[in-house]
Amino acid sequence: MEGQDQNGSRTSAGGGLLAHRVPDLGALELLLAVARLGSLGGAAREMGITQPAASSRIRSMERQLGVALVDRSPRGSRLTDAGALVTDWARRIVEAAEAFDAGAQALRDRRDSRLRVAASMTIAEYLLPGWLLALRAQRPDTAVSLLAGNSTAVAERLLAGEADLGFVEGLNVPTALDSVVIAHDRLIVVTAPRHPWARRGRPLEASELAATPLILREKGSGTRQVLDAALGGLARPLIELSSTTAVKAAAVSGAGPAVLSELAVGEELAMRRLVRVPVEGVSLARDLRAVWPTGHRPVGPARELLSLTRG
Numbered sequence: 001m002e003g004q005d006q007n008g009s010r011t012s013a014g015g016g017l018l019a020h021r022v023p024d025l026g027a028l029e030l031l032l033a034v035a036r037l038g039s040l041g042g043a044a045r046e047m048g049i050t051q052p053a054a055s056s057r058i059r060s061m062e063r064q065l066g067v068a069l070v071d072r073s074p075r076g077s078r079l080t081d082a083g084a085l086v087t088d089w090a091r092r093i094v095e096a097a098e099a100f101d102a103g104a105q106a107l108r109d110r111r112d113s114r115l116r117v118a119a120s121m122t123i124a125e126y127l128l129p130g131w132l133l134a135l136r137a138q139r140p141d142t143a144v145s146l147l148a149g150n151s152t153a154v155a156e157r158l159l160a161g162e163a164d165l166g167f168v169e170g171l172n173v174p175t176a177l178d179s180v181v182i183a184h185d186r187l188i189v190v191t192a193p194r195h196p197w198a199r200r201g202r203p204l205e206a207s208e209l210a211a212t213p214l215i216l217r218e219k220g221s222g223t224r225q226v227l228d229a230a231l232g233g234l235a236r237p238l239i240e241l242s243s244t245t246a247v248k249a250a251a252v253s254g255a256g257p258a259v260l261s262e263l264a265v266g267e268e269l270a271m272r273r274l275v276r277v278p279v280e281g282v283s284l285a286r287d288l289r290a291v292w293p294t295g296h297r298p299v300g301p302a303r304e305l306l307s308l309t310r311g
Contacts, residue, residue: 021064022093023061023064023065023090025093025094025097026047026057027057027058027060027061028090028093028094029047029094030043030044030047030054030057030058031058031061031069031070031083031086031087031090032087032090032091032094033046033047034058034070034077034079035079035083035084035087038076038077038078039076039077040054040055040058040070040072040076040077041054043077055072058070065086067080067082067083067086068080068082068083069082069083069086070083108300114142114143114144114145114301115135115142115143115144115145115164115165115300115301115302115305116144116145116147116162116163116164116165117132117144117145117146117147117163117164117165117166117167117302117305118146118147118148118149118153118154118157118158118162118163118165118166118167119146119147119148119154119166119167119168120148120149120150120151120154120167120168120169120170120221120222121148121149121150121217121221121243121244121245122169122185122222122223122244122261122263122264122288123167123168123169123288124146124148124167125148125243125244125245125264126244126261126263126264127167127183127263127288127309128146128167131305131308131309132144132146132305134308135301135304135305135308138304139301139304142301144301147162147163150217150218150220150221150222150242151168151169151170151174151220151221151222151225152170152174152220152221153220154166154167154168154174154291155168155174155175155176155177155291158177158291158292158293159176159177159293164292164298164301164302165290165291165292165298165302165305165306166290166291166292167182167288167289167290167291167309168222168288168289168291169185169222169223169226169261169286169287169288169289170221170222170225170226171222171225171226171229171286172225173289173291174291176293176294177291177292177293177294178291178292178293178294178295178297179289179290179291179292180289180290180306180310181287181288181289182288182289182290182306182309182310183287183288183309184285184286184287184288185261185262185263185285185286185287185288186261186262186284186285186286187223187226187227187259187260187261187262187284187285187286188259188260188261188262188265188276188277188284189204189209189257189258189259189276189277189278189279190251190257190258190259190260190265190268190269190274190275190276190277191251191256191257191258191274191275191277192251192252192253192254192273192274192275193272193273193274193275194254195254195256195257195275197257197275197277198275198277200277203277203278203279203280204277204278204279204280205279205280205281206230206231206279206280206281206282207281209231209259209279209282210231210232210233210234210235211235212235212257213235213236213237213238213256214234214235214237214238214256214257214258214259215237215238215239215241215247215250215251215255215256215257215258216234216237216238216239216240216241216247216258216259217240217241217242217243217244217247218240218241218242222286223244223259223260223261226284226286227259227284230282230283230284231282238255238256239255239256244260244261244264245264247260248260248264248265248268248274251274252268252273252274257277259284290306290309
């Protein structure tokens, strides 16, 4: 009778694990090659091993099974009656293993045919395009979909199984996610050139920044979380918007001051459409992270994308 051990491995009435009593696939493939070619040396060459190694493997299999499988002579190698019977069984095992391998490859191909990425807005707009172009050069057949949202939405998509890899810019790693830092960023205060802050002669105090209505991202965004934590609270927003691009456009229009990632405003600062306002008494540095569900490290295209971000 057959049963299972405590780990779910198959056992039989003879005792012991099946894997300890049945030769491995390499040994069975070698036996099949000997049967087909009638030569241990020819089988060794086909398998890419030396003849002594092939002979040793056959002897080991004979000891494991307790029967002689191959008669060796100067004229070649011939299967014994027991060897012929074992060869028939081996052929069925190898065919089943080939079917198993083909099925596993089909699963990998299906997994690798698509990549679903969820990213918070700053990363989605200013970092991911370059990373995805690099990934496309490596995997031109992988279809990539990008879901952009705030850091809270990224976590929700990952935990719901709607994304394979996420990127967030919040202060903390969302619950039930593992993470790795892939870049560093800094939030800066910016205004249109005609705003009074653009002409002030000294840095802005952190308390004044906290008390001033600002153009802000929505609650749940990484930018909002970092700023709120750094200042210990914020005044009621002047305007609350759902994307970095929208916040930047409002600031450029002169609607009021905003706090944005350095990554997002390089061109506007260079063209003097926005002016950076120094702030003292507070650090607005933050880490940008790749995230995934705890215990499920990225594989396939997700793993390659993660490697590109850290390169």
